[in-house]
Amino acid sequence: MSRGDSREAAPPPPEPLPVEVFDSHCHLDILKTPVPEVLAAARSVGIRRAVTVGYDLASSRWCAEAAAEHDDVYAAVAIHPNDAGDATDEVLDEIASLAALPHVRAVGETGLDYYRDWADPGDQHRSFRAHIDIAKRTGTALVIHDRDAHDDVLRVLTEEGPPDQVVFHCFSGDREMAKVCADRGYVMSFAGNVTFKNAGDLREAAEVAPPELLLVETDAPYLTPVPYRGRPNAPYLVPLTARCLAEVKGMDLTELCDTISRNGERVFGPW
Structure with a gap:
């Protein structure tokens, strides 16, 4: 693909939201744009x-470090399940030390990934359980990566005992999974893939997810929402997903954004 290919071009900014909301999950270190520019673009549309x-x-x-340097950034720290083999005791000790810092408000993303075979399932389970313990010891939220592993993720949470705040990042379950999470008080964060044409199950899940257990995210630079699927994602594109969620849930957009902001402060603490 050539450098000038339109699929490499940043999408134009969407219509601004009526009230501010936030991006509950992104990877600023992977974006090619400096953090101040990312934040400025996001603020221009209400993020x-x-x-x-x-x-x-x-x-x-x-x-x-980024969260310490920028007032509008919080951090989550963890070893991804795909790299669970790297989660040695020494590495986990440092993750725990990072999780205790004031601008680090979550342990994640951690969990289980059965879609890829990059890490041994035994290593994934050991790492996941260790991260749950770190979240509970540091009083931070737990941000979960769950890919084709719903039953085992839920089982491990039950066996270990969840921390007070649990977030299923890039929620990937169906309506029934959303009901289980709702019954347990787990927060469901929806990314741009909820806008995809083939994501009917995700939209059904979002429909039944209680508003008080709902967050919105980009997972930037991944999962760019329609109509820019396949192009680079960034926090300024949250409005596209937020509008989709409001439509799916039959909610006023301002009400949805206000609710998500309250949920975010409950999960990650006040800004």
């Missing part, structure tokens, strides 16, 4: 803040 999420030790350190 005031972002949670930048670690996936290995280096990215977790980066996220913690």
Whole structure:
């Protein structure tokens, strides 16, 4: 693909939201744009803040530093399940130390991924259980990566005992999974893939997810919402997903954004 291919071009900014909301999950370290520019673009459309999420030790350190440097950024730190073999005791000790920092408000993304075979399931389970323990010890939220592993993720949470705040990042379950999460008080964060044409199950899940257990995210630079699927994602594109969620739930957009903002402060603490 040539550098000038339109699929590499950043999408234009969407219509601004009527009230501010935030991006509950993105990877600012992977974006090619400096953080101040990312935040400025987001603010221009009503996205005031972002949670930048670690996936290995280096990215977790980066996220913690970025959150300390930028008032509108919080961090999450963890070893991704696809890299669970790297979650040695020494690495997990450093993740725990990072999680105790004031601008780090979550442990994640952690969990189980049975879609890819990049990490041994035994290593994934050991790492997931260790991250649950870190979240409980540090009083932070737990941000879960769950891919083709719903039953085991729910079982491990039950066996270990969940922390007070649990977020299923890029929620990937169906209506029944959403009902189970709702019954347990788990927060469901929806990404741009809820806008995809073939994502009927996700929209049904969003429809039944209680508003008080709902967040919105980009997972930037991945999962760019329609109509820009396949192009680079960034926090300024949250309005496209937020509008989809409001339509699916039959909610006023302002009401939805206000609810999501309250949910975010409950999950990650006040900004």
